[in-house]
Amino acid sequence: MSAVQLTGRMTAPPERCLEVRAAMAEHIRLTRAEPGCLYFELRETEDGVFEVSELFQSRDAFDAHQHRTRASAWFRITGDLPRDYDVADL
DSSP states (O other): OOOEEEEEEEEOOGGGHHHHHHHHHHHHHHHHTSTTEEEEEEEEEETTEEEEEEEESSHHHHHHHHHHHHTSHHHHHHTTSOEEEEEEEO
16 A cells, blocks of 8 residues: 655635634644654645645545545635645555
8 A cells, every 4th residue: 555645735815814823733733643644744834825745654544534634623614725735646
């Protein structure tokens, strides 16, 4: 089984940035605690631009992360924001 890497960015308009920033720490904590999460970094690189880099041990672990995220407060806050992500099997 190969690892799965996701990299990219999500953008938020100025009126949503405070809410996104407030939700980041919990999203990071929960993701890093997931089985199969080898690396997870989320940071705001400029106002409203949130870069993410993540590495999961397997496709199953990555898919479980995606499933968990879709049921989370993070997704309720950010689910409609534009994302430009690349996902690769390594």
